[in-house]
Amino acid sequence: MNFTPPKGTDDIFPPTSRAWRRTLIIWENLAERYGYDLVMGPIFESTDVFARGVGESTEVVQKQMYTFEDKGGRSLTLRPEGTASVVRAFLGSGVQGEMKLAYSGPMFRYERPQAGRRRQFYQTGVEYLATAAPDADAEVIEIGYRFLEELGFPAVEVALNSIGDAACRPAYVEALRIYLNEKRELLCDESLATLETNPLRVLDCKVCAPHLIDSPKAVDYLCGECASHFASIRERLDGVGVPYRLEPRLVRGLDYYTRTAFEYIATGFDAAQNAVGGGGRYDGLAETLGGPAVPGVGLAMGIDRILLAAGQTGADIAPLDLFVVVASPELRERAAGFLSDLRRAGVRADMTPDQRSVKAQFRAANRRKATGAAIIGDEWNSSRVVVRNLTTSIQELISVEEVAEWAKNNR
Numbered sequence: 001m002n003f004t005p006p007k008g009t010d011d012i013f014p015p016t017s018r019a020w021r022r023t024l025i026i027w028e029n030l031a032e033r034y035g036y037d038l039v040m041g042p043i044f045e046s047t048d049v050f051a052r053g054v055g056e057s058t059e060v061v062q063k064q065m066y067t068f069e070d071k072g073g074r075s076l077t078l079r080p081e082g083t084a085s086v087v088r089a090f091l092g093s094g095v096q097g098e099m100k101l102a103y104s105g106p107m108f109r110y111e112r113p114q115a116g117r118r119r120q121f122y123q124t125g126v127e128y129l130a131t132a133a134p135d136a137d138a139e140v141i142e143i144g145y146r147f148l149e150e151l152g153f154p155a156v157e158v159a160l161n162s163i164g165d166a167a168c169r170p171a172y173v174e175a176l177r178i179y180l181n182e183k184r185e186l187l188c189d190e191s192l193a194t195l196e197t198n199p200l201r202v203l204d205c206k207v208c209a210p211h212l213i214d215s216p217k218a219v220d221y222l223c224g225e226c227a228s229h230f231a232s233i234r235e236r237l238d239g240v241g242v243p244y245r246l247e248p249r250l251v252r253g254l255d256y257y258t259r260t261a262f263e264y265i266a267t268g269f270d271a272a273q274n275a276v277g278g279g280g281r282y283d284g285l286a287e288t289l290g291g292p293a294v295p296g297v298g299l300a301m302g303i304d305r306i307l308l309a310a311g312q313t314g315a316d317i318a319p320l321d322l323f324v325v326v327a328s329p330e331l332r333e334r335a336a337g338f339l340s341d342l343r344r345a346g347v348r349a350d351m352t353p354d355q356r357s358v359k360a361q362f363r364a365a366n367r368r369k370a371t372g373a374a375i376i377g378d379e380w381n382s383s384r385v386v387v388r389n390l391t392t393s394i395q396e397l398i399s400v401e402e403v404a405e406w407a408k409n410n411r
C-alpha cells in the first residue's frame with residue numbers, strides 16, 4: 001500500500017491547515033458583510049453542465065475534467081469550477097430577481113501538477129446573479145481585493161479588461177484571427193490548433209503571449225454599451241479605492257465570459273501560477289445551459305495559491321492556551337471535568353489521552369506549543385492549581401475559578 005495521496009492532491013496537516021481555517025473564516029465573514037449568502041451544491045454534476053457552461057473548446061472541458069459514468073449510466077463530472085453549477089442551481093430554484101451567493105469547496109481539474117496547480121484545489125467564490133449593473137461588477141472585484149487585504153497579502157495587482165459582448169466581440173475576434181494568421185510562425189502547435197475555433201485562447205497561451213504584445217485590443221472594439229459599462233466599473237473602483245491595472249490582453253480560460261474579465265495577480269510570487277483569483281461577467285451562461293437570460297458576475301479565489309504565495313504556514317498562531325498536567329492517576333477524572341469546563345469557557349485546552357509521567361506531559365505540552373500549563377496536584381483539594389507560563393517558566397498558585405481568565409490573558 002502506498003501512503004502518498006493521489007497525484008496532484010495534498011494532505012494538509014497542522015499548522016498549515018490552521019492557516020486554511022483562518023483564511024476561510026475571514027472569507028466567510030467578508031462575504032456575509034457584503035451580503036452574500038452561502039449556497040451549497042453537489043460536488044459532481046451532469047457532465048453537460050460544464051461541457052455546455054464552461055465551453056466545449058476550453059482546455060478545462062477538453063482535457064481536464066474528471067468524468068465518469070455512474071451505475072445508472074449517467075455521465076457525471078467532478079466540478080472543475082463553481083460558476084456553471086451555481087447558475088444551474090439558480091435556474092433550478094425558480095427564484096426570480098437578484099441573488100447574491102457565496103460558495104467554497106474543492107474543485108477538480110486534471111492538470112499537470114506543480115506548485116500552485118493542483119488536481120484537487122480549493123476555491124471560495126461569489127456570484128451576483130440576475131443583474132447587469134456595473135455596480136455589481138465593481139462590488140465583486142472589490143470583495144476579492146478586500147479579501148487579500150484582510151489576509152495581509154503581500155503584493156497584489158488587479159488586472160482588468162473588457163472583452164465585449166455578443167454584439168461587438170465578433171469584430172474583435174475577426175481582427176485577432178487575421179493578426180494571428182500573420183504571426184503563425186510564432187505560434188505553438190496548440191495555439192495553431194485553436195486559432196480557427198477560439199483565437200482568444202491563443203492570448204492565454206503562456207508560450208505565445210510574449211510574442212503577441214502588439215495584438216489588437218478588445219477595448220478598441222467595444223460597442224457603446226460595453227464601453228460605458230466598463231467606464232462605470234472603473235469609476236466605481238476608483239471611488240472605493242480599489243487600484244487596478246488595465247490589461248488589454250487579459251482573456252480567461254473559460255468560455256462564458258462577456259464584458260468584464262479580471263484577475264488578481266500575486267506580483268511577488270515567483271511562479272508561473274501567479275493568478276490567485278479571477279472572475280468576470282457571464283451574461284449568456286444561463287441561456288447556454290438552456291435557461292432564460294440571467295446576467296451575472298462573480299469571482300473565485302484560489303486558496304491553495306493564496307496560502308502558497310503568502311508563504312503562510314499558520315505557525316504564528318499558538319495552537320493551545322493551556323495544557324492540563326495531571327500529577328497522579330487518581331486526579332485524572334477531576335482533571336477531565338476541569339478540562340471540559342475550561343473548553344466551555346472558551347479556552348483552547350487539552351491534556352494527554354492517558355496518564356503519563358509529569359515530565360512526559362510537559363513534553364506533550366511543548367510539542368503542542370501550549371502557552372501555559374495547569375498542574376492538577378494536591379492543591380486541588382483546596383480548590384487551587386499551579387499554573388505555569390511555558391514561555392517564562394514563572395509559576396503561581398491560583399484558585400480553580402481564575403484559571404480560564406489566566407489562560408486567556410496568557411495567550
Ligand code: HAM
Nearest residue numbers: 081083117118121275276277278279280298299300302
Ligand atoms: P479560474 O480562473 O479558472 O476561474 O479559477 C479561479 C482561481 O482558482 C484561479 O485564479 C486560481 O487561483 C485557482 N485555480 C484554478 N485552477 C487551479 C488549480 N489547478 N490549482 C490550484 N488553483 C487553481 C473560475 O474558476 C471561475 N469559476 C471564476 C468565476 C466565478 N467567474 C465568474 N464567477
